[in-house]
Amino acid sequence: MAAIYSLYIINKSGGLIFYKDYGSKGRMDTNDSLRVASLWHSMHAISQQLSPTLGCSGIELLEADTFDLHCFQSLTGTKFFVVCEPGTQHMEALLKVVYELYTDYVLKNPFYEMEMPIRCELFDINLTQAIQKDRVALLGR
Amino acid sequence: MQFFGGSEISPSPPVPTTAGNNAHMMYVFNRNGVCLLYREWNRPLHTLNPQQDHKLMFGLLFSLKSLTAKMDPISSDKGNLGVPQLPGQGCSFHSFRTNTYKLSFMETPSGIKIILVTNPRTGDLRESLKYIYNLYVEYVAKNPLYTPGTSIRCELFSTALDQYVRSIA
Known part of the structure; x- marks a missing residue:
């Protein structure tokens, strides 16, 4: 099973x-x-x-010996990256989903201060679901 | 890390992964970070002067390697971030891809780093880099006139390399 x-x-x-x-x-x-995290940024x-x-926009996929790192950078410069087993598919899609959750549950949260650590319960819950759903989809194939 | 091509003199080159001329450039560094060889085939954009460019490339690889060694999700004993590691020690990486290029990387047990920058859609080049290392061993390391640690000026190596890179990329 491919794992995140x-x-x-x-x-x-x-x-x-x-x-x-x-x-x-x-x-x-x-x-x-x-x-x-800051090393990855540099x-x-x-x-x-x-x-x-x-027109280069930075590393999208890093293939290491024991893992793959997929990175997605939003237009505002926020970077999302996921470390998964080598050869895991659909990680770009997952990162887009995470970005969507971030905009919905973090950015639209009036108590969230920009650029500060994320502490939003709803974001956590939905993220856990998204990642599990992804696993299920992978298992089903 | 395993040694490759121990006894074979010249194994047959691996099968090309894509067709067409899409290799951008290539670097060879020794374990001290000295750029032994830099070749470019198709590089329209130069952001820095050559020396700075080589330093930046070596720095990127060095830091990426310490990053992957620290991030390794399989081993539990990873040491501290940024501590220099011997070749073959810790989790390394073999390639990364951006929207404009793909960089394939190989480090040999003696610390020679071979870097090939190609089109982002190129497939796995690990075997090709091993073949290039074999060319290095045959034409450079076995050349009695070559002093280790100096930049590579071997005509035979350059021609063989050019020919091979054109065939793979």
Whole structure:
């Protein structure tokens, strides 16, 4: 079964605003997740500089030995990235769904301050569902 | 990490994954970060001068490797972020893709890094990079006139490389 290991959301300046772990070994502590998130932000920016042609918008997929990292950057610079098993399909679609949930339950929440860590119960609930639904869809095929 | 092509002199090149000329550029770094070889075939955009470009590329790979080593969801003992690792140690990566290019990366046990930048729709180039490493071993490492750590100026290597990259990408 293809599994999702973790999900990160970072704001436009590279700060981690949401991190959820779905069962990877040696879970990262808060400091490490913050560091990894801002490191990813810089790597994403550097990859644009090294592009051989115009119009590069940064890394979309990183294939490591033991995982795949799919990244989606919204127009406002917020980055969503998911760490999953190598070869997992439909991750772009999942990231779009997560983005939609973010706009609905986080941005439209009047108590949410922009660029600050996300603490919205409804977002958590719907996110858990979306990720499970995704798993079910993958299992069904 | 396994050694490849131990006894074979020149294994047959892997089957091309796509057709057409879509390779952009290639870098070879040694374990100290010295750029031994830089070749470009099709690169319309230069944002930096060559030296800065090589440094930035090496820095990107170095940091991405420490990122993947730290993120590795399989192993539980990962050490601290940013601690330099020996070649083959920790979880590495073999490629990343953006909307305009795909970068394939290989690190050999001796710390030689081979980087090939191609069209984003290129398939898996791991076998091709191994073949390029074999070319390096045959034409550069076995060349008695080559001093390790200096930039590669071997005509045979360049021609073989050009020919091969044209055939794969």
